[in-house]
Amino acid sequence: MLRLLKTLSVLLLLPLAAAAQDLQSILQTHAEEAASPSRQSVGTMLDDLASSGLPEVANFLEAYQDRDVWQRTTDGLFFYAEETEDDLYTLTDISTGEEVGTAPASEMEQVRPNGGVRREIAGALVAFQLSDPDIDRRRTAVEAIARSPSPDQIEPLRRSIEGEADPALLDRKQELASILLALYGEDSEARIEAIGALSGELSVEARSVLNQILSTEQGVAPELPEANIARVLVPGRQLTEAEAYARLVEEDLAPPAPTDDDIRNALAANIEGGTVGGLPVTQLDDPAARYTAYDALAAEGTVPPRVPPEARAAAVESHVFFEAYDEPDPAVTDAARAALDEVRTRVGFGQVADLTLDGLSLASIYFLAAIGLAITFGVMGVINMAHGEFIMIGAYTGYVVQQFVPNYTVSLIIALPLAFVIAAAAGIALERLVIRHLYHRPLETLLATFGISIALQQLAKNIFGTQARPLTSPSWLDGAWIVNDVIQISYIRIAIFVLALIFLGLLLYILKRTRLGLEVRAVTQNPGMAASMGINPDRINMATFGLGSGIAGIAGVAIGLYAQVTSEMGANYIVQSFMTVVVGGVGNVWGTLAGASLIGGLQKSIEWLNPSNTLAAQTYMILFIILFIQFRPKGIVALKGRAAGD
Amino acid sequence: MTDATETASGPGYRGPATGGERRSFIARNPSVLWFLAALALFTLGVTILSEATGNGALSTSFVKTLGKTLCLCLVAIAMDAVWGYCGILSLGHMAFFGLGGYMIGMWLMYARTEAIVLESLANQPIPPTPAEVEAAIGSQIMGVVGGSELPDIWAFAHSLPLQLLLVVLVPGLLALVFGWLAFRSRVTGVYLSILTQAMTLALSLYLFQNDSGLRGNNGLSGLQNIPGLPSTSQAWISISFFWASALALGLGYLLFAWVVSGKMGSVIRGIRDNEARVRFLGYPVEGFKLFVFTLTAVVAGLAGALYYPQAGIINPAEIAPIASIYLAVWVAIGGRGRLYGAVIGAAFVSLLSSWFTGGGAPDLNLGFYLVQWTDWWLVLLGLSFVLVTLFAPKGIGGLFDLLRRRGDPDRDGDYGPDAGAWRKEEGEEEEITR
Amino acid sequence: MMAPADAAPLARDEARRGEERPRRPRSTLLEVSGVSVSFDGFRAINNLSLSIGEPELRAVIGPNGAGKTTFMDIVTGKTRPDEGSVTWGERSQSLLRMSESEIARAGIGRKFQKPTVFESQSVRENLAMALRNPRGPFDVLFYRPPTDDTGRILELAEEIGLAAQLGRLSGELSHGQKQWLEIGMLLAQDPRLLLVDEPAAGMTPAEREHTTDLLKRAAESRAVVVVEHDMEFVRRLDCRVTVLHEGSVLAEGSLDHVTRDQRVIDVYLGR
Structure with a gap:
């Protein structure tokens, strides 16, 4: 040294x-x-x-x-x-x-x-x-230490810190020095100090180092030994009686107890002339009879005796089960525990922030997918089941444009307005040809548009095939914005968020500041009155349907960028879109925004609570929505007064 | 006495004024006799042509298809009662149908696995204990999803009577609880449809999970083998189930004809046409809706319990919302608001659909393009459904009106707005329809 | 229980009523006090207090937006007031916690401005549905029409002049006939309080006369509240009049009394 x-x-x-x-x-x-x-x-x-x-x-x-x-x-x-x-x-x-x-x-x-x-x-x-002048080699060396830390790297590392010019690498070196010191420091004080420094970190690395210091080993002994005990395990609480006894057997502190399977095999091995242990084989379909026969065999000494439950309980009783730290110094483990708790708290905050970002991006997608539905539902009182297929149309438009325009940035710039136009045209055609004739029959509209929906889905399947088509995002949208080990979000999702913000602004502008918006709001609130004021409902219906469908087309391009384009993609979003509209309330941009935020946030939260099972997450979310409707049948933002038709 | 015309159609009672309401059930519902006679004739025909009881002109698998179709007709009648008569467009009745299938499937699967397990354990030197049998059945059934024990929901699977009770109770209770929540908060119209669709989606997603306890997306299989009847041929099983399905359909038709006629029918059609008005007449509308919703759910469950032993397999995809939407399509194409319309729609569309998708339909050569119906059938179905909705809202059943009342003015009038609909008649003050 | 077939329907009604609840002339049946309700900041009803006795015929008049229909909505449970109380009957039962159908079963019948009958059902079915009978789903499912119900439907049909139309779909009736059918349905409900919203709208003078008679006869044995625009019609009713303005009572008394009231004149003729 x-x-x-x-x-x-x-x-x-x-x-x-x-x-x-x-x-x-x-x-x-x-x-x-x-x-x-x-x-x-x-x-x-x-x-x-x-x-x-x-x-x-x-x-x-x-x-x-x-x-x-x-x-x-x-x-x-x-x-x-x-x-x-x-x-x-x-x-x-x-x-x-x-x-x-x-x-x-x-x-x-x-x-x-x-x-x-x-x-x-x-x-x-x-x-x-x-200390190499080449920063890449310095980095490589630092990462090599991080990969396989050992005590003798402490000094070279500390020495190199003084001359380090790159601030990021300097931080990294200091962090690594703390890690090395925490693990291998010469005396407890130095280690505790280093551990304290680690409590300010949130990296996975720091957490694993702390966990390494806190690694434990299970033990069992008649008396609690003099060691750095992490915790005492009480049989029946932290571990089951059976596990406790198994540990005793493992440590040779108790005789192995034959299991029911052992007993059956022993009996089967000792059948003599149709009987075993004095009992006929045919009677052995009863567990009690099996024990009797086995005990008889044990009495003859052919098989090891059974350990009766009381004996097992007594054996477990007379021992202490514990977990001991591998680290002998309690001061170090205490410090590590405190540091880990602090790190966990910070990680928790980080995760909440990350979850919020995830929820926001999901909410933006739901917002884009549902806003068209909300507007048309508000204005015309009809639900368009083919709305999901407009999303699909938008996505396939993006895919087709990419087949002709190889530059992904340019193709995206072309695809967005084109998807809007094509989806809007499809929407207007649907409104003119079908929905217009069914205005007083919302349920029949629901079913007729469903007919359109299955036809369009199958049509897309016939044209584009059943396999998923990629919609490649430009390279500047690849990657993710990484804040730290806990918080990160991909650029595509940020872009979708921005897109949703733009459309939110645009819609608010159209609805609040333009003549069309005024008329749309009038029709939403009181269709009869609006008509008698000389507003042509046909024109309004067409315009809103076109607008709503067009936005669905845009949403399709956005969704296609991070998920794949299939003929069923619309169907996958349609129920969530309905939920967004129902939860948010009809005919109000803010309501849809609130609904999308609630559903997006909720879905992410439930997924976080139960990450292994996204299906269960969706199930619980739908149950929540059904209950939510109980308390706010008209959604978060409800129209009030007589116009709402209470 | 301006109108003495009898019609068989459900909506719009048009009896002679002198007769009053005190006429026999059959006299008020002439379609019941016609329907039962047709059903009996059909059953007889199939019996004569089947492999087990007749000359074998119909294959066993086709008899099964016909039996399944009868079950679909039964659930379609239930759908018609809840939608065509009561105005609740439920997108959840195929979920109740599937639940009934799952409940009977649990017994079928358990009993059959038990027989297999007992057979294989019999060869062991030591006879198995009941716990060992249980464990072997558990690992046999749940092994496919990596489990080895039967979850608690299988607690009654060993007993046919208990599981049959569940066929009724599970869909019934789900409908009761869901309906109570939904109707209590006055969710109506499209909102209600969306909500029932959400319920269906939640249920199918739940069943798709491996830890739902019902074998995840593998579903329950081998249901065509009826335990306890090892030597009975599938031909006999298929014709027996066909008879059972026909009987169930006949009884179901009678039940719903009784429910939708008379004063009950009057009230529920009133609810369909103007819910608020019925409420102001003092009827607890929620109770009526709940009654119809639950009753139809139970019938749907029973239909499912008859269907899936004939289908042989059930999995969560059968419960997905799309199935319930198709059910609505059948009823709409057949003609809602008349029970025989629902039967015609379900039978016609489902048989046609299997003909087209099964490759039975010849390809259509347009010269520049060869239309293969396996690919284009759904497009055709979707578009023809739109056309039916637009131009023939009474569906196929509407043809019967043409036959019956040629020259008579159309008296069916307005079906009224869908329940909870927005009735937007420009310039008119709306009072209670909203 | 059965009244002689030749007796006037309402007289028979009277007899039934006499058995069921002892008549307490001019006792207060409905008490509305201090009720306010606002929609999105707009006060439709503002500290409204009103009481209706039994039997009584009362006309409620007022310009557009005076809160006449909202008043009915509150009494029938369609709208929940923000404050105030609405009590009903001898036991002063609060109506605010009851659902629409419970209120209807308690004895309040309502006729809407626009005739709302079940158009796809026959006149008989419409009347049968309204008849005073147990209303639960199972009562209805197992309902066998007793003979007196059939007779009663016939009587009602005669009363409203639709005896010849019993088998027809009500959607085929003329506007005036629909109005009468609705009044018939109200009578079939046998309510203690009848709320009638603009019954004469769109009627010919002869039909109006018939309607006035119907209402006056109904009011002999129960409380009837008529909301009306048409002064001529109100005059013919010849009853106590309540004038509503901006959601509260402006004046009350005989028609002559209120039409002399300067505030009423201001409101009606403009300031």
């Missing part, structure tokens, strides 16, 4: 002092150690190499460690060598890295440092790499 320190100080403080020497000559001064290094003697040579400050030393040490260095027996010089032909080696100069000719195998001898030496070399190497 002391030697290393010296090495490092020389290396760092006097890099130029020994610049005159070259690598080969240093090696020649220590020729014997260099050729057959031993763990005790290699140190001096490494010190000299380190103090030389030569840039090629790091390379050399790596090669040395990897047994790529050969000595030419004729003159004792060292080379990098590689067998290029049979018995012929190509030599490379260790200083310049140039090829310097060949030599027969008989003249070459490989330098083979043993394991201990190689560790010494690695230690020296780390010191080099940690």
Whole structure:
């Protein structure tokens, strides 16, 4: 350790002092150690190499460690060598890295440092790499330490911290130093201090280090031993009686008790002439009879005796079951526990933030998918079951555009308005041809549009096939915005969020600031009155249907970017869209926003509580919505007054 | 006495004024006799042509298809009662149907597995204990989803009577609880449809999970093998189930003809046409809706319990919302508001559908494109459904009106708005229809 | 129980009533006090207090938006007031916690402005549904029409002049006939309080006369509240008049009395 320190100080403080020497000559001064290094003697040579400050030393040490260095027996010089032909080696100069000719195998001898030496070399190497002028090599070295931490890396790492210029890497080094100190620090105080520093982290790494310190082993003994006990396990509470007894058997503290299976097998093995243990085999379909027969066998000594439940209970009773920390010092484990709790709290906050982001992005998708439905439902009082298929139309539009426009950015810019136009046109056609004729029959509209929906789905299947079609996002949307180990969100989802915001703004503008919006709101609130005020309901219906369907088309492109495009994608979103409308309340942009936020947030939260089972999450969410309707039958934002038709 | 015309159609009672209401059930519902006679004739025909009891002109699998179709007709009648008469467009009745199937399937699967397990354990040197048999059945049934024990919901699966009780109770209670919640909060019209669809979706998603206890997406299988009848041929089983289905359909028709005629029919059609008005007459509308919803759910469950032993397998996909929507489509195409319409619709569309999707229909060569019906059937169905809704709202059943009352003015009048609908007649003050 | 067939229907009604509840002339049947309700900030009813006796014929008049229909909505349970109380009958039962159908069963019948009969059902079915009988689903399911119900339907049909139309779909009736059918349905319900919203709207003078007679006769044995625009019709009713304005009572008394009231004149003729 002391030697290393010296090495490092020389290396760092006097890099130029020994610049005159070259690598080969240093090696020649220590020729014997260099050729057959031993763990005790290699140190001096490494010190000299380190103090030389030569840039090629790091390379050399790596090669040395990897047994790529050969000595030419004729003159004792060292080379990098590689067998290029049979018995012929190509030599490379260790200083310049140039090829310097060949030599027969008989003249070459490989330098083979043993394991201990190689560790010494690695230690020296780390010191080099940690201070390497090339930031990538420094990073690699730091990550190598992080991957396999060991006590002897502490000093080189701490030393390299002082000279570190890159702030991010400096942070990383400090963090790693804390981790190393926490794990391998010389005394408890240093470790506790380092553990304290870790409590400010939230990385997975820091958490795993703390968990490593807190690793425990289960134990059982007649008396609680003198050890750093994590907790005492009470049979019947923290572990079952059966488990407790099994542990006793494992530790040879109690005789093994034959299980029911053992008993059956023993009985089967001891059948003699149709009876076993004095009982006829035919009677052995009763557990009690089996015990009797087995006990008879045990009395003869053929099989080990059964352990009656009382004996098992007594054995369990007379022992203490516990978990002991592997770390003997309670002060360290206490500090680690406190730090871990603190980290967990911070991680919890982080997860809440992450969940909020996830929920928001899901809410934006539901908002885009449902707003069209909400507007048309509000204005016309009809539910369009084919709405999901407009989403699908939008997505396939995006897919087709990408077939013609290879540039993903350009194709996206073309696809968004085109999807709007095509879906809106489909919507207007549906309104003119079907829905217009069914205005007083919402339930029949529901079914007729459902007919359209299955026809469109099958049509898409016939055209595009059943397999999923990709809609590739431009490369600038790849990747994710990573805040820390806990909080991250992909750029696509951010883009969808922005898209939803844009449409929210646009819709609010249209509804609140334009003539069309005024008329739409009038028709929503009182269709009869609006008509008598000279508002042409046909025009309004067409416009809103087109608008709503168009937005569904946009939503289709957005959804297609992160999920795949299939003919069933619309159907997958339609129920959620309905739920959004029902929960949010009819005919109000804010209501839809609230509904989408509630449903998106809820779905993410339930998934978080039960991450293994997204199906159950959806089930519970729907149940919640059914109950929600009990308390707010008209949704979160309900129209009030007589216009609402109470 | 302006109108002495008898019609067989359900909606709109048009009896002679002198007769009053005190006439026999059959006289008020002439369609019942016709229907029962047709059903009996059909059953007789199939019996004569089946493999087990007749000359074998109909294959066993086709007899099964016909038996299943009768079950679908039964659930369609239930759907017609709840939608065509009471105005509740339930998108959940196929879920009740599936639940009935699951309940009977549990017994079928348990009993059959028990027989297999007992047979295989009989070869062991030591006879098995009941607990060992139980464990073997559990791992046999649940092994496919990585389980080894039967969950608690299988507690009654060993007993046919108890499981038959569940066929009635499970759909009935679900309908009762769901209906109570929904009707109590005055959810009507499309809202109610969406809510029932959500219920159906939740149920199918729940059953799709492996830890639902009902074998996840594997569902229950091998249901065509009836335990206790190892030597009976499938031909006999199929014709027996066909008879049972025909009997159930006949009884179901009688039951619903009775419910939707007379004063009960009057009230529930009143609820369909103007719920608020019925309420102001003092009728507890929620109670009536709940009654109809639950009764039809129970019948749907029974129909399912007859259907799935003939189908042989049930899985959660059968419960998905789309199935219930198809049910509504059948009733609409057949003609809602008349029970025989629902039967015609279910039989016609489901048989046609299996003909088209089964590759039975010849391809259509348009010269530039070859229409293969396996691909295009759904497009055709979807579009023809739209056309029926637009141009023939009475469905196929409407043809009967044409035959019966040629030249008579159309008196069926308005079905009234759908329950809870917005009736937007421009310029008119709305009072209570909203 | 059975009244002689030749007796006037309402007289028979009277007899039945006499048996069931001892007549207490002019006792208070409905008491509305301090009721207010607002929709989205707009106060439709503002501290309204009103009481109706039994038997009584009362006309409620007022300009558009005075709160006449909302008043009916509150009494029949369609709208819940923000404050105030509505009590009913001898035991001063609160109506605010009862559902629409419970209120209807308690004895309040309502006729809507626009005739709302079940158009796809016959006149007989419409009347049969309204007849005073147990209303539960199972009562209805197992209902066998007793002979007196059939007779009663016939009497009612004669009363409203639709005896010849019993078998017809009510959707085929004329507007005036639908109005009468609805009044007939109200009478069939046998309510203690009848709320009638603009019964004469869209009727010919002859039909109006018939309607007035119907209402006046009904009011002999029960409370009848008529909401009306038409002064001429109100005058013919010849009863106590309540004038509503901006959700509260402006004046009350005989028609002559209220039409002399300066505030009423202001409200009706504008300021």
